[in-house]
Amino acid sequence: MARINVLTKEKATEEQKRIFAKTEAKFGKNPLIMSALTNSPATMNSYLALFQNLTDGRFSKQLARKIGLAIGEANGCEYCISLLAYIAKLQKLTPVDIELARGGKSVDPKETALLEFVLQLVQHKGDLTDTEVQAVKDAGWSDEDITEVFGHLTLNFMTNYFWKVARTDIDFPILRLFDQSKISRGGSHDFKQVV
Template sequence: MSALPQIEPADAMGAAADVLVQTRKTLGSVPNMAKAMANSPAVLKGYLALSTALSGGVISAPAREQLALAAAEYNRCEYCLSAHTFIGSKVAKLSPEEIERARHAESSDPHVAALLALSDAIARGRGAVDDTVLKTARAAGVSDAEIAEVVGNLALNILTNYFNILADTDNDFPAVTPHEQN
C-alpha cells in the first residue's frame, strides 16, 4: 500500500483536479505515480513540465527510456523500472536485449552507450566527473546539448525514482525488480 494517498481524478478538487486533467492530456493516462504526486500539485506540475521540455530536446525517446532504465536500476526503483521497461518495449520499441543492456548503463549503439556511460558517471559521482568522462563522451559524438540533457534526464529520473521509493507507489505496470547488485 502506498505511503502517500493516490488521488483519483474523479475525487480530486482544485489544483489537484486541474493538474490530473493535464496529466491525462500529456501522458494519455493517469498512472499511480501521478495520483500520488497530486498530493502536491506543484510537484506533479514540475514533473510534467520537465518531462515535456526534455521530450522536445535532442535526445531521442528511445535513448531517454534507456537513460530512465539505467537510473531506475541504479536507484533500485521497482516502480520506475517497471514503467520504463513497459514504455521502452511498447512505445519506444526497444528490444528485450537493449532494455537489459540499459539496466547496466550499456547499449549496442555506441552513441547511446556514451550517453548512458555519462549519465552513470554523473549519478555515481553525484555530479562530479573526471575530465576524461566528458572527453570520452565528446569523442563518441555526444554534443553539448546532449550533455546538458543527460543531466536534465538524470534529474527527472532521480525525482521519480526517489518519489516512488519514498511513496511506495502501488505499481500499475508489469513488475520488474532491480537486479541484486548495482
C-alpha cells in the same frame, strides 16, 4: 500499501483534477506514482513541464527511455523501471535494448558512451574527472547533449526518490531490479502489482 496518499479524482481539488486531465492526455492514464505526486500541484506541474521540454529536446524518445532505465536501475526504483520498460516496448525497444539500458549499455557504441556517462554522474554525484567528461565528448556527444542529460537526471531522480518514499503499488508489469539490495532499506516488497 502506499506511504503517501494516492489521490483519486473523487477526492482531488479542482486544481488537482486539472493536473489529472493533463497527465491522462500525456500518458493515457494516471499512473499511481503521478497520482501521488499530484498531492503537490507545484511538484506535479513541474514534472509535466520538464517531461514535455525533454520530449521536445535533443534525444529520441527511445534514448530518453534508455537513460531513464539506467538511472532507475542505479537508484533502485522498481516502479520506474517497470513503467519505463512498458513505455519502451510501446516505442519499439526490444527486451535486449531494455536489459542493456538498465546496465548502462546499448547495441550502439555512441549510446553506450552516453549511458555510461549517465551512470558515472549517478555514482559519483556529478563529480567526474576530466577524462570521464572527455570520453563522452570523444564518443560524439556535444556540450548541448551533455547539458540536456541533467534534465533527464532531474526528471528521473524526482520519480525514483519519490517512489522509494511513497511506495505506491506498481500499476505496470513488474520488472525486478538486478540488485534487490537497492530496494531493501525502505522496506520489503510489500507493494503489489495493479494492472
